[in-house]
Amino acid sequence: MSILTRLQYGGQCDLPAVPHTDALEISEVSYRYPNSQKKALENVTLHIQPGERLALVGPNGAGKSTLLQLILGMKKEQQGAIRVYGNPAHHCRHRVAIVPQRASVDWNFPLTVRQVVTMGRYVHLGWMRRPGNRDKEKVDEAMETMGISDLSSRQISQLSGGQQQRVMLARTLAHDADLLLLDEPLNHVDIKTQELIFHTIERLSKAGKTAIVSTHDLGVLTVHFNRAVFLDRRVIADGPVDEVITPRTIAKAYGFEFHKDYHND
Numbered sequence: 001m002s003i004l005t006r007l008q009y010g011g012q013c014d015l016p017a018v019p020h021t022d023a024l025e026i027s028e029v030s031y032r033y034p035n036s037q038k039k040a041l042e043n044v045t046l047h048i049q050p051g052e053r054l055a056l057v058g059p060n061g062a063g064k065s066t067l068l069q070l071i072l073g074m075k076k077e078q079q080g081a082i083r084v085y086g087n088p089a090h091h092c093r094h095r096v097a098i099v100p101q102r103a104s105v106d107w108n109f110p111l112t113v114r115q116v117v118t119m120g121r122y123v124h125l126g127w128m129r130r131p132g133n134r135d136k137e138k139v140d141e142a143m144e145t146m147g148i149s150d151l152s153s154r155q156i157s158q159l160s161g162g163q164q165q166r167v168m169l170a171r172t173l174a175h176d177a178d179l180l181l182l183d184e185p186l187n188h189v190d191i192k193t194q195e196l197i198f199h200t201i202e203r204l205s206k207a208g209k210t211a212i213v214s215t216h217d218l219g220v221l222t223v224h225f226n227r228a229v230f231l232d233r234r235v236i237a238d239g240p241v242d243e244v245i246t247p248r249t250i251a252k253a254y255g256f257e258f259h260k261d262y263h264n265d
Protein backbone atom coordinates (compact mmCIF):
# COMPACT_ATOMS: atom_id res chain seq x y z
CA MET A 1 0.00 0.00 0.00
CA SER A 2 1.49 3.39 -1.02
CA ILE A 3 1.99 6.21 1.50
CA LEU A 4 -0.78 8.20 -0.22
CA THR A 5 -3.17 5.28 0.06
CA ARG A 6 -2.31 4.92 3.74
CA LEU A 7 -2.98 8.60 4.42
CA GLN A 8 -6.31 8.48 2.62
CA TYR A 9 -7.30 5.31 4.35
CA GLY A 10 -10.70 5.75 5.92
CA GLY A 11 -13.23 4.13 3.67
CA GLN A 12 -12.33 5.56 0.29
CA CYS A 13 -9.72 3.05 -0.78
CA ASP A 14 -11.11 -0.22 0.54
CA LEU A 15 -12.23 -2.55 -2.23
CA PRO A 16 -15.83 -3.80 -2.08
CA ALA A 17 -16.35 -7.50 -1.34
CA VAL A 18 -16.46 -9.66 -4.45
CA PRO A 19 -19.95 -11.25 -4.55
CA HIS A 20 -20.28 -15.01 -3.87
CA THR A 21 -16.70 -15.44 -2.65
CA ASP A 22 -15.38 -17.10 0.52
CA ALA A 23 -14.95 -14.92 3.60
CA LEU A 24 -11.38 -16.14 3.54
CA GLU A 25 -9.44 -18.06 0.93
CA ILE A 26 -5.93 -19.21 1.77
CA SER A 27 -4.21 -20.94 -1.14
CA GLU A 28 -0.95 -22.84 -0.67
CA VAL A 29 0.53 -20.24 1.64
CA SER A 30 4.06 -20.63 2.97
CA TYR A 31 5.98 -18.27 5.25
CA ARG A 32 9.53 -18.32 6.61
CA TYR A 33 10.87 -15.71 9.08
CA PRO A 34 14.01 -14.00 7.69
CA ASN A 35 16.28 -15.32 10.47
CA SER A 36 14.88 -18.85 10.45
CA GLN A 37 15.90 -22.03 8.60
CA LYS A 38 12.52 -23.68 8.90
CA LYS A 39 9.24 -22.47 7.42
CA ALA A 40 6.69 -21.35 10.01
CA LEU A 41 3.91 -22.26 7.54
CA GLU A 42 4.04 -24.62 4.60
CA ASN A 43 1.43 -25.02 1.84
CA VAL A 44 -1.52 -24.00 3.98
CA THR A 45 -4.84 -24.07 2.11
CA LEU A 46 -8.19 -23.19 3.74
CA HIS A 47 -11.56 -21.95 2.51
CA ILE A 48 -13.76 -20.32 5.13
CA GLN A 49 -17.37 -19.32 4.53
CA PRO A 50 -19.16 -16.28 6.00
CA GLY A 51 -20.70 -17.10 9.39
CA GLU A 52 -18.28 -19.93 10.25
CA ARG A 53 -16.89 -20.23 13.79
CA LEU A 54 -13.55 -21.88 13.36
CA ALA A 55 -11.15 -23.00 16.08
CA LEU A 56 -7.48 -22.94 15.10
CA VAL A 57 -5.57 -25.40 17.26
CA GLY A 58 -2.07 -26.80 17.33
CA PRO A 59 1.00 -27.05 19.56
CA ASN A 60 3.22 -24.13 20.57
CA GLY A 61 5.08 -22.83 17.55
CA ALA A 62 2.60 -24.41 15.08
CA GLY A 63 2.23 -21.13 13.17
CA LYS A 64 -1.21 -20.06 14.42
CA SER A 65 -0.26 -16.45 15.25
CA THR A 66 1.78 -16.19 12.05
CA LEU A 67 -1.23 -17.27 10.01
CA LEU A 68 -3.49 -14.73 11.76
CA GLN A 69 -0.96 -11.95 11.07
CA LEU A 70 -0.84 -12.92 7.38
CA ILE A 71 -4.66 -12.83 7.19
CA LEU A 72 -4.64 -9.41 8.83
CA GLY A 73 -2.16 -8.18 6.23
CA MET A 74 0.52 -7.42 8.87
CA LYS A 75 2.86 -9.82 7.09
CA LYS A 76 2.98 -10.62 3.41
CA GLU A 77 2.79 -14.23 2.27
CA GLN A 78 5.97 -15.30 0.43
CA GLN A 79 4.24 -18.06 -1.51
CA GLY A 80 0.58 -18.60 -2.28
CA ALA A 81 -2.23 -16.10 -1.81
CA ILE A 82 -4.68 -14.90 0.82
CA ARG A 83 -7.95 -13.31 -0.20
CA VAL A 84 -10.46 -11.77 2.18
CA TYR A 85 -13.94 -11.50 0.65
CA GLY A 86 -12.25 -11.90 -2.72
CA ASN A 87 -9.58 -9.19 -2.28
CA PRO A 88 -5.90 -9.38 -1.29
CA ALA A 89 -5.52 -9.37 2.53
CA HIS A 90 -3.78 -5.96 2.76
CA HIS A 91 -6.77 -4.24 1.06
CA CYS A 92 -9.20 -5.49 3.66
CA ARG A 93 -8.41 -3.69 6.87
CA HIS A 94 -12.03 -2.60 7.29
CA ARG A 95 -13.14 -6.17 7.11
CA VAL A 96 -10.64 -7.83 9.43
CA ALA A 97 -10.04 -7.16 13.12
CA ILE A 98 -7.83 -8.97 15.60
CA VAL A 99 -7.81 -9.56 19.33
CA PRO A 100 -4.05 -10.04 19.76
CA GLN A 101 -2.47 -12.26 22.39
CA ARG A 102 -2.65 -10.36 25.67
CA ALA A 103 1.11 -10.75 26.21
CA SER A 104 1.87 -8.99 22.90
CA VAL A 105 0.22 -5.72 24.05
CA ASP A 106 2.06 -3.04 26.09
CA TRP A 107 -0.44 -2.60 28.91
CA ASN A 108 1.71 0.10 30.56
CA PHE A 109 1.02 2.52 27.71
CA PRO A 110 -0.82 5.53 29.20
CA LEU A 111 -4.25 5.06 27.61
CA THR A 112 -7.75 4.80 29.03
CA VAL A 113 -10.18 1.99 28.23
CA ARG A 114 -12.25 4.35 26.04
CA GLN A 115 -9.17 5.45 24.08
CA VAL A 116 -8.24 1.84 23.31
CA VAL A 117 -11.79 0.88 22.28
CA THR A 118 -11.95 4.03 20.09
CA MET A 119 -8.87 2.73 18.21
CA GLY A 120 -11.24 0.18 16.68
CA ARG A 121 -12.84 3.09 14.77
CA TYR A 122 -9.60 4.53 13.34
CA VAL A 123 -9.73 2.32 10.28
CA HIS A 124 -13.03 4.00 9.32
CA LEU A 125 -11.72 7.53 9.80
CA GLY A 126 -9.96 9.54 7.09
CA TRP A 127 -6.65 11.31 7.55
CA MET A 128 -6.87 13.78 10.48
CA ARG A 129 -10.59 13.13 10.99
CA ARG A 130 -11.77 12.97 14.57
CA PRO A 131 -14.29 10.37 15.76
CA GLY A 132 -17.86 11.60 15.19
CA ASN A 133 -21.15 10.79 16.93
CA ARG A 134 -21.55 7.52 15.02
CA ASP A 135 -18.05 6.42 16.13
CA LYS A 136 -18.80 7.38 19.75
CA GLU A 137 -22.05 5.40 19.66
CA LYS A 138 -20.20 2.33 18.34
CA VAL A 139 -17.60 2.66 21.11
CA ASP A 140 -20.30 2.99 23.82
CA GLU A 141 -22.16 0.00 22.40
CA ALA A 142 -18.99 -2.15 22.29
CA MET A 143 -18.06 -1.26 25.90
CA GLU A 144 -21.59 -2.04 27.06
CA THR A 145 -21.62 -5.41 25.27
CA MET A 146 -18.37 -6.36 26.98
CA GLY A 147 -19.54 -5.07 30.39
CA ILE A 148 -16.75 -2.50 30.76
CA SER A 149 -18.68 0.82 30.52
CA ASP A 150 -17.93 1.57 34.18
CA LEU A 151 -14.18 1.22 33.46
CA SER A 152 -14.29 3.70 30.57
CA SER A 153 -11.89 6.28 32.06
CA ARG A 154 -9.62 3.76 33.84
CA GLN A 155 -5.99 3.43 32.66
CA ILE A 156 -5.49 0.09 30.91
CA SER A 157 -2.52 -0.66 33.19
CA GLN A 158 -4.96 -0.72 36.11
CA LEU A 159 -7.12 -3.57 34.80
CA SER A 160 -7.13 -7.27 35.60
CA GLY A 161 -6.13 -9.78 32.89
CA GLY A 162 -9.77 -10.67 32.17
CA GLN A 163 -10.78 -6.98 31.99
CA GLN A 164 -7.91 -6.31 29.56
CA GLN A 165 -9.14 -9.16 27.37
CA ARG A 166 -12.65 -7.63 27.38
CA VAL A 167 -11.17 -4.26 26.32
CA MET A 168 -9.46 -5.85 23.32
CA LEU A 169 -12.66 -7.60 22.32
CA ALA A 170 -14.60 -4.32 22.69
CA ARG A 171 -12.05 -2.64 20.39
CA THR A 172 -12.70 -5.38 17.84
CA LEU A 173 -16.48 -4.94 18.16
CA ALA A 174 -16.11 -1.17 17.64
CA HIS A 175 -14.16 -1.93 14.46
CA ASP A 176 -17.34 -3.63 13.14
CA ALA A 177 -15.32 -6.06 11.03
CA ASP A 178 -16.71 -8.98 9.02
CA LEU A 179 -13.84 -11.32 9.84
CA LEU A 180 -12.70 -11.55 13.46
CA LEU A 181 -9.41 -13.09 14.45
CA LEU A 182 -8.94 -13.92 18.12
CA ASP A 183 -5.47 -15.06 19.19
CA GLU A 184 -5.77 -17.15 22.36
CA PRO A 185 -8.57 -15.02 23.87
CA LEU A 186 -9.32 -17.61 26.56
CA ASN A 187 -5.97 -17.23 28.34
CA HIS A 188 -6.26 -15.66 31.81
CA VAL A 189 -10.03 -15.28 31.70
CA ASP A 190 -12.57 -16.71 34.14
CA ILE A 191 -15.56 -18.80 33.08
CA LYS A 192 -17.89 -15.77 33.03
CA THR A 193 -15.62 -13.86 30.62
CA GLN A 194 -15.16 -17.03 28.52
CA GLU A 195 -18.93 -17.36 28.24
CA LEU A 196 -19.24 -13.68 27.31
CA ILE A 197 -16.60 -14.15 24.57
CA PHE A 198 -18.37 -17.25 23.19
CA HIS A 199 -21.81 -15.64 23.40
CA THR A 200 -20.50 -12.60 21.49
CA ILE A 201 -18.89 -14.77 18.80
CA GLU A 202 -22.11 -16.79 18.40
CA ARG A 203 -24.20 -13.64 18.09
CA LEU A 204 -21.83 -12.18 15.48
CA SER A 205 -21.76 -15.45 13.56
CA LYS A 206 -25.59 -15.47 13.40
CA ALA A 207 -25.31 -12.00 11.87
CA GLY A 208 -23.06 -13.46 9.13
CA LYS A 209 -19.68 -12.49 10.62
CA THR A 210 -16.85 -15.00 10.56
CA ALA A 211 -14.62 -15.82 13.54
CA ILE A 212 -11.30 -17.62 13.71
CA VAL A 213 -10.19 -18.34 17.26
CA SER A 214 -6.77 -19.71 18.08
CA THR A 215 -6.84 -21.69 21.32
CA HIS A 216 -5.10 -24.40 23.32
CA ASP A 217 -8.32 -25.12 25.22
CA LEU A 218 -9.56 -28.21 23.38
CA GLY A 219 -12.31 -28.85 25.95
CA VAL A 220 -14.52 -25.97 24.79
CA LEU A 221 -14.42 -26.69 21.08
CA THR A 222 -17.36 -29.05 20.54
CA VAL A 223 -19.81 -26.70 22.23
CA HIS A 224 -18.76 -23.41 20.68
CA PHE A 225 -17.28 -24.06 17.22
CA ASN A 226 -18.65 -25.68 14.09
CA ARG A 227 -15.24 -26.33 12.55
CA ALA A 228 -11.70 -26.95 13.74
CA VAL A 229 -8.38 -26.78 11.93
CA PHE A 230 -5.41 -28.61 13.43
CA LEU A 231 -2.29 -26.76 12.32
CA ASP A 232 1.30 -27.81 12.76
CA ARG A 233 3.07 -25.69 10.11
CA ARG A 234 0.78 -27.58 7.69
CA VAL A 235 -2.91 -28.35 8.00
CA ILE A 236 -3.02 -31.72 9.76
CA ALA A 237 -6.82 -31.98 9.96
CA ASP A 238 -9.75 -29.78 8.99
CA GLY A 239 -13.47 -30.42 9.49
CA PRO A 240 -16.23 -30.76 12.10
CA VAL A 241 -14.76 -30.49 15.62
CA ASP A 242 -15.48 -34.09 16.67
CA GLU A 243 -13.77 -35.41 13.53
CA VAL A 244 -10.69 -33.19 13.94
CA ILE A 245 -10.10 -33.39 17.68
CA THR A 246 -9.47 -37.12 17.96
CA PRO A 247 -6.84 -38.96 20.01
CA ARG A 248 -5.09 -39.76 16.72
CA THR A 249 -4.75 -36.11 15.54
CA ILE A 250 -3.78 -34.94 19.03
CA ALA A 251 -1.16 -37.67 19.22
CA LYS A 252 0.18 -36.72 15.78
CA ALA A 253 0.31 -32.99 16.51
CA TYR A 254 1.71 -33.15 20.02
CA GLY A 255 4.04 -36.08 19.42
CA PHE A 256 2.42 -38.52 21.89
CA GLU A 257 2.40 -42.20 21.26
CA PHE A 258 -1.04 -43.32 20.11
CA HIS A 259 -2.31 -46.47 21.83
CA LYS A 260 -5.04 -47.98 19.71
CA ASP A 261 -5.98 -50.37 22.55
CA TYR A 262 -7.41 -47.38 24.42
CA HIS A 263 -9.28 -45.74 21.55
CA ASN A 264 -11.41 -47.03 18.73
CA ASP A 265 -11.06 -44.25 16.15
Ligand SMILES: Nc1ncnc2c1ncn2[C@@H]1O[C@H](COP(=O)(O)OP(=O)(O)OP(=O)(O)O)[C@@H](O)[C@H]1O
Binds near residue numbers: 033040062064
Ligand atom coordinates in the same frame (compact mmCIF):
# COMPACT_ATOMS: atom_id res chain seq x y z
N1 LIG B 1 9.58 -12.75 14.75
C1 LIG B 1 9.97 -14.03 14.57
N2 LIG B 1 11.18 -14.31 14.07
C2 LIG B 1 11.58 -15.60 13.86
N3 LIG B 1 10.80 -16.66 14.11
C3 LIG B 1 9.57 -16.43 14.61
C4 LIG B 1 9.09 -15.12 14.88
N4 LIG B 1 7.83 -15.22 15.38
C5 LIG B 1 7.56 -16.52 15.43
N5 LIG B 1 8.60 -17.25 14.98
C6 LIG B 1 8.66 -18.72 14.85
O1 LIG B 1 7.65 -19.14 13.94
C7 LIG B 1 7.06 -20.34 14.39
C8 LIG B 1 5.54 -20.15 14.52
O2 LIG B 1 5.30 -19.25 15.59
P1 LIG B 1 3.84 -18.78 15.98
O3 LIG B 1 3.97 -17.74 17.04
O4 LIG B 1 3.11 -18.42 14.75
O5 LIG B 1 3.23 -20.14 16.58
P2 LIG B 1 1.91 -20.35 17.45
O6 LIG B 1 1.23 -21.55 16.91
O7 LIG B 1 1.11 -19.10 17.50
O8 LIG B 1 2.53 -20.68 18.88
P3 LIG B 1 1.93 -20.53 20.38
O9 LIG B 1 0.81 -21.50 20.52
O10 LIG B 1 3.11 -20.87 21.21
O11 LIG B 1 1.49 -19.08 20.55
C9 LIG B 1 7.76 -20.72 15.69
O12 LIG B 1 8.76 -21.67 15.40
C10 LIG B 1 8.36 -19.42 16.16
O13 LIG B 1 9.54 -19.64 16.90
